[in-house]
Amino acid sequence: MPLLLLDLDNTLLDRAGAFRVWGQEFLNSISAPYDDIDWLISVDADGLTDRWDLADAIRDRYQLRMSVVDLVEELHDGVVAHSRLDPLVACSLRIAKDAGWVPVVVTNGAVRQQEAKIRRTGLDRYVADWVISEAAGVSKPNPRIFALAAQSVRMRLRGAWMVGDSPEADIGGAAATGLPSVWLHRGRSWLDDRYAPTRQASGVIPAVAAVLAG
Structure with missing residues (x-):
């Protein structure tokens, strides 16, 4: 065999589709511009960007008070949920x-x-x-x-x-x-x-x- x-x-x-759906929902939840999904997908680089680096980039761009640990968890759970x-x-x-x-x-x-x-x-x-x-x-x-x-x-x-x-x-x-x-x-x-x-x-x-x- x-x-x-x-x-x-x-x-x-x-995975790309699941990330896009999660990303759009997340951006909506923080009232980010709709077109920012293109920025998020670009920074994610098809999943090649380290999750911690991606979380840092998101926090910095939107001045979020959410901890990096919580944001990484959100990333993990969101992609899984939409797979x-x-x-x-x-x-x-x-x-x-x-x-x-x-x-x-x-x-x-x-x-x-x-x-x-x-x-x-x-x-x-x-x-x-x-x-x-x-x-x-x-x-x-x-x-x-x-x-x-x-x-x-x-x-x-x-x-x-x-x-x-x-x-x-x-x-x-x-x-x-x-x-x-x-x-x-x-x-x-x-x-x-x-x-x-x-x-x-x-x-x-x-x-x-x-x-x-x-």
């Missing part, structure tokens, strides 16, 4: 499992938030296991985290595929590990000449189809 390694944010779950599992994504995972693949989530991030997303959305019912960088002590693109994912389900990496949206963390990590990969381009062009994905797809559903066909 081959191993199917999958990124979480903006792959299995629409949803697309039924078609769940269906594609079920099809992959029926075809003999073993889906395992490999994600960077904090255990509390990432595991809450997986469990709250019901994603845990469709994957064999998950590895979160904070708990693993290593993050993508380090090949070690992919090895830990394989170990978590007592499998070898040979024959595995990686699916994700991050050029460096997911595709670079797969390349460093010697794995084929599918990049979710999300409307972007591939620019890195150090390595390249085996396939490109517009979303996780066609990505899983490409893996099964490949």
